Amino acid sequence: MPTIITTTGTSLLSNASRELNKQRGESFADNELQNYFKNVGAEKASAETKSLLKIASPEDEVVLLYTKTHNGELCAREVYRYLKSKKWSNIRLRELPLEENEAQFERRGLRELVNILIEEITKAQRENQEVIINATGGFKAEIAYTTIVGMIFQVPVKYIYQFFQEPVTFPTLPISWNVNLLLEYEDFFAWIDEEPRKDVEVEQRLKAIPKLERNQVQQLLLPADENDEIMLSAAGDILWKRVAQQRELAELIEDAPPSEIPNADKIASSIAEDKHHFPKGTREFAKKVAQVEAVEEIIGGHFENTTMKRIKKIDDDGSIRLLWADNEKAVNITIRTTARGQAQTLKLRDRYIRPLLK
Structure with missing residues (x-):
């Protein structure tokens, strides 16, 4: 049974508001969105249901990730209700605590998205389930980083453009992502991953790294915030967690065979x-x-x-x-x-x- 990790956006509200001539900010009555599903059909009602009908089946496990906003939660719950009414039995909702504050979105929000995606991928893989990411819903940055996670963790990512009828698949890449920089300076990355670090402490530690590699390491860090603290960027966090996942996998596989060479x-x-x-x-x-x-x-x-x-x-x-x-x-x-x-x-x-x- 595959696990379909699905980012959800607010296309349901946008489509229903336009179709029902709602004024900006006008609310929906009870069951109005469910009736909208029935009247226009699931493929037309929302990007999420359109994509899931193409990608998944009612027996699959579906995880609906939604943003911590009123509209984000409303849309996810209405998609959940509709699928449940159609006998999709293995569905669950999971909140993404993405920051609405623009200043904190890159520092906290994207890292939370990355962490939850990787957690869901790892959970499914431990249960020997096939994993697919459905990145059709959500805002652009969310879709972009979801796709990056899929590529680095070698999970296929599917996406349906609004004018397409069939999903486009971003396949897993037949290579291992280069995590050697993180392994070479893993003491530094383990240290900064524990908690945000003061700018002066980071600069002091970076001095011990040769200039070329230092510049590469800095590309995986966010600039200092208003508290003069530095942390891993979302991209750095993805790669560091890939290292952790590979270590976890390593404990489950056999040791390398002995060489026959004296x-x-x-x-x-x-x-x-x-x-x-x-x-x-x-x-x-x-x-x-x-x-x-x-x-x-x-x-x-x-x-x-x-x-x-x-x-x-x-x-x-x-x-x-x-x-x-x-x-x-x-x-x-x-x-x-x-x-x-x-x-x-x-x-x-x-x-x-x-x-x-x-």
Whole structure:
């Protein structure tokens, strides 16, 4: 049974007001909107019912997300009533506490939308249900961020333009979204995700990040507010929660299989024989990495002018790139493993490789 997560807007009120010649702000009598459904038909009455009739069936689970406004709640409840009257049995309403205050909408409202969408996606996936996002209803920013969540969490998004008869599907992308920046500086992202942080504290922590990456990190933050506080943007929040979801998934999947390569043969000769004046401890570090069963090869790369040890990148093919450093310089090291996919590679990174950098 699929779960259809549906954003709801106020198209029902707009359509009914126009059709029934209502004055601006004029209210509707009891059952007037239900009678409107019956008179004009569900496809014409609202964008939500038009899309659901094309996308879902009465047996599916439908979650109607509505904004915390009088009109938003009214429309959602009338759509709910209509579908219930047509024997749609698995429907529930969920309020989106989106801020009407323009200044707070970007800071709070969009993050709440993102959090609730991801919560509903995760809930359905835990129950092994197919998930579809129906982004036909709602205002433009809501639809835009709903689509971004779907793409990053690899959930298909469906949308019906007002003049179309059939839904357009934004398919899941056949790639994993690059979350390496968040993994590389995960201590920073975990810290700022806990609560809004003072501008001066954020600036101090950002100084420890190289300039290029610092600029990329700042793109995932909102500007300081009137209280001089900074928090993750909605886009940053989506990516950070994707990392958390992949970690949760990693705990449910098998470990990467052991390599058949002997430990001594896993280390490239340039490291084993210390041919390039690597940072102190490189060979000893490589020997420890080689003891990890899933590791197949450890290769040295170019040097960098930093003294910060950190994991820089993981790839779906199981490779892990990191920096090993002493007090003078750092060397890039690539570790090839038997892991496959982002979740399994992340599990190997977290459980076996990252502790060796401490």
